[in-house]
Amino acid sequence: MAEQHLLTIDNLKVHFKTYEGEVQAVRGVSFHVDKGETVAVVGESGCGKSVTAQAIMGLVPAPHGRIVDGQIVFEGKEITAMSKKEQLEIRGAQISMVFQDPMTALNPTMKVGRQIAEGIVRHHRVSREEAHKRAIELLRMVGIPDPEKRVDHFPHQFSGGMRQRVVIAIALACQPKLVIADEPTTALDVTIQAQILDLLKRLQKEQRLSVLIITHDLGVVAAIAHRMVVMYAGVVVETGSVQDVFSHPRHPYTWGLMRSLPRLDGEKQRLVPIEGAPPDLLHPPKGCPFAPRCEFAMEICDRQMPEPAVFGGSHQAACWLHDPRAPRIEELVAAGRQTE
Structure with missing residues (x-):
């Protein structure tokens, strides 16, 4: 019997109501992510890749945005059929997200240690003292020096690359099975980009994480992904292993990329x-x-x-x-x- 996919997206359609009419941002997208693999979703800005990620996380902004059709199945359970409370139990605990801009993803008024500990307290039902210790371990794991001291610092006291490491620590806090990384290196310079990608690759191997990375950067895809999904205007135009798509692209849009x-x-x-x-x-x-x-x-x-x-x-x-x-x-x- 074939092993079940960790995440399956089938014929997903997401629309947004605007003053001019209804924007069909995602128009029948289907793909899957297996346990322990990294899948990259690639395409121009506006192609629907980030909206797909929001739909998986249950973060499509209502009432203007809505999933009009399709299924999102995680470990055999259909997320799109769950109540908001059930989705909250999965979000952060089993599926987490690394957002594009670490400065806006972090609360500027809260120490980073508390921001990491919040999810641990909520999902693992542990004391704040235990969660604080776990936050220090996570900061050490993502390569932040002197974590015992840095855990009590505010986001503005970190560089851009270090803030992104904090965001990754928050995403890993509850030991999720799937991490969605939405343009995780866009706001960083080239040297820091390479460090963040190396960190994601190392953590993915050590913890056998599944990673869904959203990007427009084919260099990022080549560096980190096993398979790739090429999107254009809300639909999937090509999908396959990174080696196959890079060596023998089959769609004119992929040729153009x-x-x-x-x-x-x-x-x-x-x-x-x-x-x-x-x-x-x-x-x-x-x-x-x-x-x-x-x-x-x-x-x-x-x-x-x-x-x-x-x-x-x-x-x-x-x-x-x-x-x-x-x-x-x-x-x-x-x-x-x-x-x-």
Whole structure:
């Protein structure tokens, strides 16, 4: 019998009401995370990756935001069917989140030790003294020097990188099974980014954590993830192992992402931007949302969203170019449409 996925997202749809109408931010997203693996969700700003993370955590802002369809199943239990009280019991204890900006994630008026201890007291029902000791251990584990003294400091007394380590300590306080990291290195300089990624990798291996990392940075994906999910305009366009997607990308949007990535090997090459802009999700297209920006688009692309084509293992891409009836890429290039 196949091992059950730790987290399964099936046909998730999240909408937001605005003065102009209803924004369809997430439009049928499906993927899974297994025990002990790191999955990266990649895409441009506004593609729905952070909203997906909010939905998993039960943090879609009501009443304007709502899950209109789909299931989020964690360890066989459907989160979307739970009451608010049941979701609170899971949030922080079994699923936790590392937010993008550590300065806004932390309460500036509270000592960091108390902020770490809060979740431990709530979920583990221990005394404040025991929780304080655990907070010191967590600060030591995430690499903060002199944790016995630093536990009584306020967030403004830490550097940006150290604040992010505190946020990670809070996320790990209750020994969760899944950590969602939403752009955890965006606000940090390159050297500190590398340190935070190394820390996440080490903790993931030592504690056999599952990590879902939300990012637009393909360098972060290459450094930390086992599998990746590429999102565009609220849908998943490609998914597979990092090696498969980086070595043999199968969707034109993924090709565009790879061409815009600077390379350190070989000759210098000019970066190629993806021309155009994402579609308006107040009125999303019927077909492939990338079609207006795709140099290989065909008539069917505008009319109908393709089913994912499977390339072996977990590698899939939703593109009409992989339909047996479609012209070959070589033919399209010969007709004047380029891949480079």
